[in-house]
Structures are given as structure tokens and as C-alpha cells.
Amino acid sequence: MNKILCKKSLCIFLAVAAVILQLSGISYAANAASGTSYTWNNTIPQKSPSGGSGNGKLVLFDNSHCQTAGAADWVIDGGFSDFADDLVQEGYTVREYRGIDKNGDGAIRYYDDRQPQNVSINEAVITYDGIKDADVFVIAEANRPFTISEYAALKQFVDSGKGIYFISDHYNADRNMNTWDSTEVYNGYNRSSGSSYNMGGEYGDMRNPGSAYSGWLSQNFGLRFRFNAINCKSGVSDVRPSQEAEGITAGVGPILMAAGSTLAITDINKAKGIVYFSSSDSASKWNSAVDSGLYFGGRAEGPYVAISKPSAGKAAFIGDSSPIEDATPKYKRESNGSSKSTYPGWTDPYNASLLSVNIVNWLATPESYVGFDGINHTKGIATPTPMADIEKNTPQAEPWAAPGYDPWNTDTFAYGSYGAPDGPNSTQPPPSTGEGLIISQYIEGSGNNKAIELYNGTQSSVNLSEYSLVQYNNGSSSVTYTLSLSGTLASGAKYVIVNSSASSTLLSKANLTTSSSVMTFNGNDVIALRRNGSNIDIIGQIGYNPGTEWGSGLTSTCDNTLVRKSTVTSGDANGADAFDPSLQWDGYERDTFTYLGSR
Template sequence: MKIPHQRFTRTLLSLALSLTVAASAVPAVLAEGPADPAPYLNPAGTANGKKVLFDNTHGQTAGAADWVINGGFSDFAEGIAAAGYYVKELRKSTPITLDDLKGYDVFIIPEANIPYKTTEQAAMLQYVQGGGSIFFISDHYNADRNKNRWDSSEAFNGYRRGAWTDPAKGMSTEERASAAMQGVASTDWLATNFGVRFRYNALGDINATVIVSPEQSLGITRGVKSVAMHAGSTIAITDPAKAKGIVYLPATSQSWGNAVDKGVYAGGGIAEGPYAAISKVGKGKAAFIGDSSPVEDITPRYLREETGAAKTTYDGYKEQDDATLLINVVNWLAKKESYTKLSQISGLKLDSPTPLLTSGPENEIPQQSVEPQAEPWAAPAAGYKWWDPSTFKAGSYGK
């Protein structure tokens, strides 16, 4: 679903890795699934005693995505390990529970394509309120990689655009009855609890160069002058006492070429909402970014679950100051701090709420949102069922 962007040359790829990956180097045709041991990386250099967990339970390898620590997110995972962290993948076929999370300092969710159940939302919120932190990595609206009508912005926000009264709107009887859709309910979960909501916009290839100063970003933007976007979204600040933008786009009218509405909601800039943001909730924290492009690299591990075709990913982690921002975010998330809201920090300038659109196809009132175009964006391949790994092609994750 991404517009291809500049590829970068690597000389040694992962052959010179000094990090230990628990899973053996298995060719893609012998791919793993949830029942196989999860990969992990030990800290490189001096260990800081902290642990990071990556979600791989909600369609993180669907379509062209390969957002796993031994695949298309390996550069990011290795960067975290190089900063002293232990890194592991969450690999299971049952819902996320608090027990899965509570042993980790940071939980990173790369572009979920299967909605979270209310029990999972409750577990994540309890985890954060108790001192854990979550990094939500989203994408543009309609980046629906498994063609189940849900994209990552919707999965994170807690409701599907144009389907408030029925999260399974348009699904077949079999889809609706699948285990993946049980316990899913429409709520404004992210805004209610974290003070942000991913907007359903879809912007194009843009370098985000409006960077909040380190003094006003709690140090997270130190060393950051530009962050790349290649078809992404922005974030609405709904509760400035909890949440704050740290990276913004410049003024722009450049929408993603396949946007189903006007794509750019407010001409870019501050009014478009931040590209990256942070939040303080109870004893824990959260961070948000509206595109997976800055995080990915060119080493996909698996084949496409729908077709068995090879995946093409890009070297976004090495672009602009993407890596610097991402590692700074993880370091901030992993730091335990006693304040429970951003409004409690002396000298920190709070944001104003992001102005929202309240009419037309872009209506951002959750209960009034509309589906601008029939979903899914394309018909699934014959025999492919996003909710049933037994239908996935050989070499994909889960088969």
C-alpha cells in the first residue's frame, strides 16, 4: 500500500550482525507460525536491564508488511538492542493479556491489521496505567493489508470508519463468526484513554521538517531535523493535558495517490495534526507515529500470505533522521517517571486540540463517520481467508 520511495544500498545486509536472534535462520519457504519459538535479540554492549516486546499477533505480516524483528523491522529491533535493551516478539494465536505485557518496559505495535478485542484493550490500558509504555505505529487510511476492511488507524482508534454500529459491516457470515471478530466493539478507545486519535487522512511522500524543540519534546527530538513519510497519516490531539505533538509536516497539499477522500485535511502544518506524538497516562506512557515507512528496512522474512509472492520493503529506517527519532522515542518510553499527565510538567507548553472535520466524507465524529469507498479496496484472492491461517500460502507467517 506504500508509494515506492528511494531505496538505499547495503553492503553487508545482516551478515555482520553482532546480535543474537533466538530463531534459526530459516528460509522463507519454511516460515514459522505462532506455535514456533519467538525470536529475540540480546542487548548489544552494556545491558540496561530493560525489555521491549513487539506485537506479532494482529496481522503484522499481512500483505506487503513484514513488521517483525527478524524481518522488515530488524534494523529498528537491532537499534533498540544496540541501546542496551532485550527485544522479543510476541507470538501467539490467542488474545493479548496483561500477563503477556507486564514483564516488559515497552510494547511496540507495528501496524495492526486485525482489530483489538475489548479484553485486549483493557489489558493494554491496565499495562500502561501500571507503568508500562506502548508505541503505536500506524499508516494511512485504507492501508488494509489483509483486506478485512480494518486498517491500523482503525484498529488503534477502536472503531472502523463508517461502521460504528457494526464493526463487522459488510463481512460474510463466516468472517463475522470468526474468532478474530469475537469481542470486538466500537469505542473511541484511543482518544478516551490516551488523548489522541489517528486521523483517517492519507498524505503522500513528504519530509516532516516541523520539529518541536527538544526542550518542549522532553528531549525526544534531540538530533532530529527531518522524518520521512511515504503515504501516511497524522494524529489529532484530543486531550492536551495527556498528549502532545512532537513532529509535524510542513504546509502541503500532497495526498497519497489512492486516497479515497481529499487525503489532506487541513493543508498540512500544525492544523493537520502531528505526524508523531506522545502521551502520559497514569504511571505509563505512549507514543504514536502515522506511518510505518520510517521504521521498515529491506530484509523481509516472509512471503505474502494471500498470494505467496515475494515482498518488497524499503530502507526507511536509514532515511532522514528516522532512526534517531525512533530510538529516542523508545528511550523516553522506557524511562519510568512519576507524573501522570503532561500538564503536570513545569514549563511544558501544552498543545491546543486539533481542529476536526465534522461534515462530508471526512467527518471525524466517530459515530457519524462514513465509508467513502466500498471496502475492502480489492477482492481477496480465491481461497484466501484473512482470519484462517490454514488458507495462507506456503512461506508466509502462520503457514
């Protein structure tokens, strides 16, 4: 489960309406306090080739714009470590970029620069002087908008002969729920045309212009990211020949798309696609897409991977992080400090590892030509409808959920999350989060044979009064039923909750029998474990009705018993992504109760 998004209903709109003004830019949260130490994570990671094997070139990975928000962890010693390590093998020095230490205290702090008084002190910024020594700048899923000066710095970097690799995701991969995702940040405008996005100050007018040919990315690089959301898990296969793709696609096969976006070529002299959907690809709408998801299909959907040569420098673009990430996240979630789970896309059969290394090699190689002339360098192919009508405004209220913290104020970030006041190396001890409390078994059997088992994998007892079990019924985006818990669960202990009308065999396994409607779930209902009102472990996909079940065969949520794999030690708090029970669960026949209490 490596994606962010859920469908929104009127209920969600009402629940989050109170915070929309703050998140979109009309009124602003309090600035991060200056009295907290923020010293636990001041060492900026760098990886270098051994001995004399280096090529003398530097690749910076941006971490100044919420690249670790929510489930993301796109840092060189976390979820992008495989990517970084392979670049080191190529001879590159790889370093994280966090911003500018303006006050010299060793900590690069973010301050909400939508407030004029914070502009001069915000350190999580991109400046030309800050990145000019790099040969390539990798920006993966920026989840906070760039300022006018940051857009200018990026353009200056490319114009100086350097390269940028833009890695995006599907529309509404708004991982910190601040109403911005990377498709919008890179394009230079929000999908909404609402007046609140005429932000002024450092940001200017960021409303949807309603034209594919407007916006920073299109005007400067000849393309834009679409607002679509597509699955093609067997790989996007129309990989253009190497001679058409400036050598980048040599040896490259089909590329995984697990809820991603495409681009639209708006200037064939500046930009061209190098990986497209073929007529035989199994591209489909991602289940949680906010609109039709897949607009046109085939080549008309636009390229999945594209490149641009607008000036002395270069840029490359891909519409999904899934084939690039690995399964070694570093940071905790900002909302509750729980662990993340990222996907081993770098080693997936349809990975983008060779493609991405080839892209960096191309970006790092200076070439003086400008544009694709159609003679020495194949021109691009214009995307027939570069902005569909549905892309000209947001189809629903934003954000897709309340964040549970203030994404504009780092003082509210949980222990161990990037940018938080405290973490593992600080003198402040970690809070007792109970993140090791997970759903360890799920029984959706015959009749009323319904049961949920909880497991305490923490090193101490857990106060269950802080927890509740909730059900999202039939695709609802808001909680339908709630069961509050009580008592204490010892370290390493299990707690079995059973429908009070279940069979005597199942009832004999119960720690709690209840007639709560939560325990009348069916295979298409989401079950979530909550701590203090925040989801910490979820079965299913919030806001989506799969029909009968998630999964298939024995490893599905209908008429089966699911037992959590023993390798799973932390909950899946992301209820927005596509749910595949086979990733974390083993399946058994209906009314299998023998594993209760056996974890």
C-alpha cells in the first residue's frame, strides 16, 4: 500500500471545512515556535564513492518541500536509498538538500512563509546559490508549493546547464493534506480555480489557469502533469527506441505505474515523451481517483516519462514514485509518529531503476543544443487534448481528509517525523505512542461469526481506553460505527473482540463480546483501529466500495479468516491507498478460528 488518496463525500467536506481556509492560504496557522531545540536530526546525509571511483559530479535530492510527508519517505537514507546507492556505484556523490541555514544554528527550519513576517526566516527554501554546485537536482513529490523565487531558482539552475529530475505521483497524492500535491506544485498552479489560491505574497496567483499552455512548467519546459490517476501494474510498455529518447531508454523495459499520472506535451520543440501506454497495456482508473482517472487512454493520455531541453540544461519527468522507491523508510508519520510502509519498487519486475540512472546520466552530461530540432534530435509529439475539461477545476472539496496535525507548523509534527522538534537522537524521550498495537486477525465468517484480534507488540502495557475500533460502511469516507475499548493490554498480549451472536466456538475465544454495529462488518466494509481519534491500522480502503471484497481467493476480506504475517510489526495507517490483503496477510477458509491467540 503505497499511495495517498481517498474519495470525499459531503460528510468529509463538512468535517474539514473549518480547516480549508487555513490549508489553502486564506488564513494562516501560528508560526513554528522558536523555543524548541530541533537538534536531533541536524546531520545532512551524504553518500560518496569509495577511493578514487568518483566521477566528480554531485546529485542533490530535495527534502525541503515535504518529501517525507505522510507515507512518503523520499530521502537518500530512507525510501530512496536504493536509488542513491546505485548512483554512488555510478560514481556520483549524493547529498540531501534541506534548504539554507540562515541563522547558522545547524538546524534548517521551516516557517510558514505565507505569513510575510516569516519570509526572511524560513530556511526550507530552494535558492540558486544553494543548489548551483550540483549537476543534477532530484525533486520527488514536492508537497508544498514553490514560491516565485524558487521557480526562478530552478529555471536558473537549468539555464546554467544543469538538470532536474521531477518525480511526481497521481493527482491528489496530497500526503500532508495541505491541498497541494506534486502535480500541482510542478505545474505552478493548483487544480482549483478558487480565489483562495490567488495567494499573493511570495506565491502570487496559483489558481488553475484553465489552459494547458499556461503555468510555470508548460511555459518553461513545454509540458504539464495531468491530474489523472492510473494503474498499470504490468508495466507501461511503449518505451520509445533509444535513438528517439537521447539514449535514455537503452535496455529499459516496461515501467510499473501503481496509481500514477501522465504528462501532456504542449511544446514539441522543448519536450517529448519517451514512455507511453501501448494499445496492449492494461491501464485502468485507480480505484480512488477523484474523477474518471483515465481520460483518453493510449498515447492520447500523454507520456508517462518525458524529457525537456529548453535551454543549456535539461529536465526529465516521471508520473509515479512507485517504480523508484524501496522498502526502507526512515522517518515516522507527522500525524501520530507511527511507522511507514513503502514499496520495494526499485526491485519490482517493472522497476524504473535503469531508467532513472540513465536519466541522471543524461541530465548530468552537458550538451549545448537547445530544443529538439527534428533533425539531430527527434521532436516531441503534441498531446491531442493537453488539458481535459475535467482538469480545469477541482471536482470536490479539498483536502481529502483532515491531517491530524498542522502541516504548516512543525511544532505539531510527531516524534521522529522529519522536521519534528524531537526524534531518536534528542534528549527528549519518545512518547508512548502504542504504534505497535495492530490488528493481527480478521474473521469474516458465516452468519455472525465476526471477530477482530488486536496484538500489543510494544515493550509496555497499553491503555485500551485510548483506542477504538471503527467501521466505514459500504464505501463511506466517514466513520459509520464506533466501538470504544477499555482496560489494559500487556506487552505481547492479544485481545479478541467477537460479535456477541457468533457461534459458541468463536465466543469461547473472546476477550470482549459485543453487539456493537462495528462487529457486523462485511467484506466491503473498512475496519480501522484508532488511537485518540487517529487511524493507526486499517483493513480496506476508506472511501471506496470494492463491491464484495478486497483481495481474491482465500486472501480476501469476504468469507475468510485473515492472519497478519509475523513480519508485520506496525499498523497500516494509510486508508487512502489501494488495499491488497496479500501483502500483509495470510488467508484461511471461512470459520477458521484456530489461529486466534497464536501470533
